[in-house]
Amino acid sequence: MICNDCSRRDFIRIALGGTAAAGLANRFWLPSADALPMAAKAKSVILLWLQGAPSQLDTFDPKPGSVTGGPTKAIDTAMGGVQFADSLPLLAKSADQFSLIRSLHSNDPNHDSARYLLHTGWRKNETVDHPHVGSLVSKELGVRKGGLPGCITFGGSNESGAGFLPYDYAPLIIEKVEKPLEDLVLPKGVTLKRLRERELLLRAQNKSFQKDHQEEMVDAQQKAYDRALEMIRSSHLKAFDISKEKDRLRRAYGETPFGKACLMARRLVGAGVRFVEVTLADWDTHEDNFTRTSELCNQLDPAMSTLIEDLESRGMLDDTIVLCMGEFGRTPRINPNAGRDHFSRAFFAALAGGGIQPGRVVGKTNETGTEITERPVSVADLYSTLYKQLGIDPEKKYKSKSDRPIQILEGGKPIHELL
Amino acid sequence: MRLAGIFLILMPFFAEAKRPLQNLNPIDQYFESYWKAEKIKPARLTNDYEYLRRLTLDLGGRLPTPDEIRAFRANRDRDKRAKQIEQLIKEESTVQFWADQWLRILFQYRFSETDPIKVYFPSFVGWLKESFQNDLPYNQFVTQLIADRGDYKKKPATNYILKHLTPEEPPIELTSRMTRVFLGYQIQCAQCHDHPTEDWTQENFWGITAFFGGLQSKARATFEGGVSIKLFDRGAGEMLIPDTETKITPRFLDGRAPANLKKSGTDLARFFLEYENGQFARALVNRIWAHFMGRGFVEPLDRFGTDATPSHPELLNRLTELFVESGYSLHTLIRTFLPSKTYQLGCETKRQVADTTHARMLLKPQNPVQFLNTLSYTLQLDVFLKQNYENEYLKNPALPESYKNEEVFRMFLHLFTQGLLAPGGRAPEETEYAGSLRLALRLMNNQDLQGAMSVYYGQLKRIMQKQKPAERIEEIFLTLLSRPPSRVEEKRYLTFLRKKGNSPRAYEDVYWTLMNSTEFIFNH
Numbered sequence: 006m007i008c009n010d011c012s013r014r015d016f017i018r019i020a021l022g023g024t025a026a027a028g029l030a031n032r033f034w035l036p037s038a039d040a041l042p043m044a045a046k047a048k049s050v051i052l053l054w055l056q057g058a059p060s061q062l063d064t065f066d067p068k069p070g071s072v073t074g075g076p077t078k079a080i081d082t083a084m085g086g087v088q089f090a091d092s093l094p095l096l097a098k099s100a101d102q103f104s105l106i107r108s109l110h111s112n113d114p115n116h117d118s119a120r121y122l123l124h125t126g127w128r129k130n131e132t133v134d135h136p137h138v139g140s141l142v143s144k145e146l147g148v149r150k151g152g153l154p155g156c157i158t159f160g161g162s163n164e165s166g167a168g169f170l171p172y173d174y175a176p177l178i179i180e181k182v183e184k185p186l187e188d189l190v191l192p193k194g195v196t197l198k199r200l201r202e203r204e205l206l207l208r209a210q211n212k213s214f215q216k217d218h219q220e221e222m223v224d225a226q227q228k229a230y231d232r233a234l235e236m237i238r239s240s241h242l243k244a245f246d247i248s249k250e251k252d253r254l255r256r257a258y259g260e261t262p263f264g265k266a267c268l269m270a271r272r273l274v275g276a277g278v279r280f281v282e283v284t285l286a287d288w289d290t291h292e293d294n295f296t297r298t299s300e301l302c303n304q305l306d307p308a309m310s311t312l313i314e315d316l317e318s319r320g321m322l323d324d325t326i327v328l329c330m331g332e333f334g335r336t337p338r339i340n341p342n343a344g345r346d347h348f349s350r351a352f353f354a355a356l357a358g359g360g361i362q363p364g365r366v367v368g369k370t371n372e373t374g375t376e377i378t379e380r381p382v383s384v385a386d387l388y389s390t391l392y393k394q395l396g397i398d399p400e401k402k403y404k405s406k407s408d409r410p411i412q413i414l415e416g417g418k419p420i421h422e423l424l
Numbered sequence: 425m426r427l428a429g430i431f432l433i434l435m436p437f438f439a440e441a442k443r444p445l446q447n448l449n450p451i452d453q454y455f456e457s458y459w460k461a462e463k464i465k466p467a468r469l470t471n472d473y474e475y476l477r478r479l480t481l482d483l484g485g486r487l488p489t490p491d492e493i494r495a496f497r498a499n500r501d502r503d504k505r506a507k508q509i510e511q512l513i514k515e516e517s518t519v520q521f522w523a524d525q526w527l528r529i530l531f532q533y534r535f536s537e538t539d540p541i542k543v544y545f546p547s548f549v550g551w552l553k554e555s556f557q558n559d560l561p562y563n564q565f566v567t568q569l570i571a572d573r574g575d576y577k578k579k580p581a582t583n584y585i586l587k588h589l590t591p592e593e594p595p596i597e598l599t600s601r602m603t604r605v606f607l608g609y610q611i612q613c614a615q616c617h618d619h620p621t622e623d624w625t626q627e628n629f630w631g632i633t634a635f636f637g638g639l640q641s642k643a644r645a646t647f648e649g650g651v652s653i654k655l656f657d658r659g660a661g662e663m664l665i666p667d668t669e670t671k672i673t674p675r676f677l678d679g680r681a682p683a684n685l686k687k688s689g690t691d692l693a694r695f696f697l698e699y700e701n702g703q704f705a706r707a708l709v710n711r712i713w714a715h716f717m718g719r720g721f722v723e724p725l726d727r728f729g730t731d732a733t734p735s736h737p738e739l740l741n742r743l744t745e746l747f748v749e750s751g752y753s754l755h756t757l758i759r760t761f762l763p764s765k766t767y768q769l770g771c772e773t774k775r776q777v778a779d780t781t782h783a784r785m786l787l788k789p790q791n792p793v794q795f796l797n798t799l800s801y802t803l804q805l806d807v808f809l810k811q812n813y814e815n816e817y818l819k820n821p822a823l824p825e826s827y828k829n830e831e832v833f834r835m836f837l838h839l840f841t842q843g844l845l846a847p848g849g850r851a852p853e854e855t856e857y858a859g860s861l862r863l864a865l866r867l868m869n870n871q872d873l874q875g876a877m878s879v880y881y882g883q884l885k886r887i888m889q890k891q892k893p894a895e896r897i898e899e900i901f902l903t904l905l906s907r908p909p910s911r912v913e914e915k916r917y918l919t920f921l922r923k924k925g926n927s928p929r930a931y932e933d934v935y936w937t938l939m940n941s942t943e944f945i946f947n948h
Contacts, residue, residue: 114592115590117536154861172859172860172861173859173861175860175861175862177861177862178843178862187870187871188862188865188866188868188869188870189865189869190869191869192869192870192871192874193871193874194874194929195869195874199933202933203933203936203937206916206917206920206933206934206937207937207940207941209916210913210937210938210941210943211941211942211943213910214941214942214943215942217772217773217774218771218772218773218787218942218946218948219773220773220787222787222789222859222946223787223942223946224859225859226859226942226945226946227859227942228859229859229860229861229863229864230864230868230940232861232864233861233864233865233868234868236861236865237865237868237869
């Protein structure tokens with residue numbers, strides 16, 4: 006059932022020939038098929054997660070010359086009249102391909118709970134366990150059969166998982182980018198033939214226990230093994246293999262774990278994965294903010310700009326959203342350790358693809374970056390935009406584990422400037 | 425009278441299922457008439473293998489060893505099941521298990537890598553262990569957690585509050601956690617607004633939080649070169665509810681205010697204990713019941729005080745009375761629950777009965793602590809993790825001294841299995857996982873764990889010292905499933921081994937199969 010809608014849509018797409026027709030087809034199907042997202046423009050998401058909370062003032066909202074600006078210099082960009090920090094030269098050049106929100110805000114300056122907020126659209130509380138946005142997107146849009154899971158995260162945070170959704174929607178966490186297939190490929194000495202023998206023994210072993218214990222947990226366990234075996238044998242695993250890519254492209258992404266994971270993310274989306282999260286960690290710059298932020302930018306800049314271009318050149322950007330953000334921002338005040346501390350009153354998110362209008366800036370902060378002066382955007386607004394582009398109805402209700410009805414998203418309005 | 429009560433509870437009435445007995449256990453008394461009235465036929469009693477596995481996992485947090493299983497099976501003592509409880513309850517590994525449990529409950533299943541900066545794990549875990557070992561009365565346990573002030577090594581219970589203190593804001597998490605864990609109430613929604621369906625108001629939430637308004641921690645260097653942290657109370661005072669003009673002073677749920685603001689912790693502890701006629705005792709009985717029986721009378725455990733009525737209010741009250749009469753003794757609860765016939769029922773789903781009837785044992789997933797112990801035993805996972813993480817934590821010169829101890833290391837081990845079991849998710853309560861793709865992949869494929877399933881290592885190496893294939897098969901079964909193979913199973917594996925020429929690899933395949941089996945994962 007979970008894959009019906011995606012295959013049907015793919016079919017329509019092929020039948021009508023190309024992306025332009027897809028919108029039409031969706032509209033055509035709307036009255037009868039509520040599984041078909043209405044006017045969905047995007048069908049997958051790549052989240053570039055800047056773990057630790059990046060300094061907006063030393064990346065996408067620099068304040069050169071002001072008391073809070075620090076030594077960071079600004080450069081002009083292809084986003085008319087907008088400047089970035091000079092450690093983002095490639096993104097500056099390709100800034101007409103994405104848009105920027107400079108007025109994102111929350112009142113949560115704690116890493117754990119803010120990570121939860123930015124990954125679920127919900128403030129963390131101990132009553133309801135909300136799913137990771139990637140799990141939710143997989144559930145809503147469907148997971149392609151016979152292949153990879155709907156949501157894959159590289160170095161994902163442990164704040165949110167499948168939440169109240171069935172366990173099969175939990176993100177598959179890839180711990181080491183250098184060894185992405187660690188538990189996905191057969192260990193030494195185990196061939197496909199031996200795996201088959203083991204599988205037969207295992208199925209025989211499980212039979213009587215399953216007969217005696219007909220309950221959900223036991224089924225879930227069996228399903229996990231079915232999925233695992235399917236994945237081990239899946240031809241889509243080669244999506245993790247970037248050695249087939251051209252050297253020039255690999256170098257353009259950057260030969261860093263982050264760059265490599267971004268390239269894998271593009272391949273995985275191509276293989277039908279709905280949501281890929283790639284983490285770039287260590288933005289928590291309480292000390293030595295300027296050097297560290299600019300070093301991190303050296304990884305972010307080539308990877309993100311190349312990813313957007315790569316998707317664009319393959320015609321994938323139309324239905325893939327690239328979203329880049331962290332938990333919150335950092336204080337305009339520079340502390341005695343040349344660091345910046347936690348600041349959730351104004352921070353940024355960058356978005357590209359999936360029908361998001363490129364080259365736009367939403368919101369503004371004052372000269373010193375201490376306040377939002379124009380168009381504050383809440384996390385719920387951001388999520389509402391995301392769901393709109395994916396054709397997900399934010400008012401759809403699920404049941405929590407304790408049987409409480411829960412809406413996909415509460416509050417928030419799509420950011421019309423970006424649509 | 426009290427002595428007599430405990431004596432009766434301990435009476436060994438179930439050594440043999442066939443023997444007709446007058447059942448005096450309060451749980452059985454209740455359920456026997458309940459099942460009769462509802463015309464429900466309870467499941468059969470467990471056999472020795474099932475019972476020992478279940479008991480050892482539930483009470484001891486680990487799997488029984490083949491030697492223990494054989495000894496238990498061979499034991500002709502009619503009281504052996506009750507005696508096994510007595511033996512287990514004293515074991516060091518059991519004490520460690522319950523300390524682990526409490527640590528997870530009190531921290532609400534969430535650890536952070538920065539915890540060891542605020543919390544001195546050796547003293548806190550040491551105190552939790554002592555509390556279980558000495559059966560510290562639960563009312564005193566709660567009082568110490570809420571009211572103790574002072575140095576975190578000399579007053580170990582202070583670590584609980586210290587974990588939740590931040591310089592930036594009052595420890596609001598403590599308000600929701602204390603009410604959840606100690607009372608079984610959820611009031612955290614009232615943090616931001618009056619609760620829509622329940623009685624809690626924002627004043628309720630912030631009134632408790634105001635008790636913590638004066639709490640501070642102070643670190644100082646010690647002569648030995650370490651750090652010592654002290655929890656003290658400047659005196660709770662007035663505070664503003666954030667983003668409002670409402671001023672609030674310390675006030676408990678029932679409106680009571682502390683007599684002495686500088687010692688408000690003592691009053692707060694008393695308010696907790698006295699609230700609604702000892703609700704804290706009922707919440708604890710419900711928690712322990714859920715741990716052993718797989719489902720609370722009130723479920724989720726923190727839904728007391730809502731429209732949810734307990735599944736068996738009369739029994740819950742009876743058990744709570746018994747708990748209070750025993751002097752808030754956790755051991756007494758254990759000694760009441762575990763010898764009951766109700767606890768000893770089989771857990772097959774052959775007859776369809778509602779979970780709340782307890783006419784069969786509910787299938788339970790192993791929680792992360794149990795699973796850590798299970799994997800440490802069957803794959804020597806602890807050894808493997810230590811090799812991998814020792815330099816990162818225990819021997820990392822960049823980390824403060826408070827990180828470099830076994831208790832902190834154990835916390836990271838918990839995190840490891842927690843991550844495996846509930847991939848990327850928290851385990852809100854104890855029964856929240858099954859069907860983890862990540863775990864399946866790891867157990868099936870992980871190169872290092874494969875190594876641990878080899879005939880040259882650990883359990884299988886030991887097992888291969890047996891000579892006959894059938895003996896080895898039996899030993900693999902006892903080690904992993906805590907029972908011998910059925911005849912069908914034995915035949916199936918012997919045929920397989922014969923086909924493979926009894927090669928060592930074929931034994932690894934058998935070990936692999938049982939490690940990945942559904943039966944292995946569950947507590948049944």
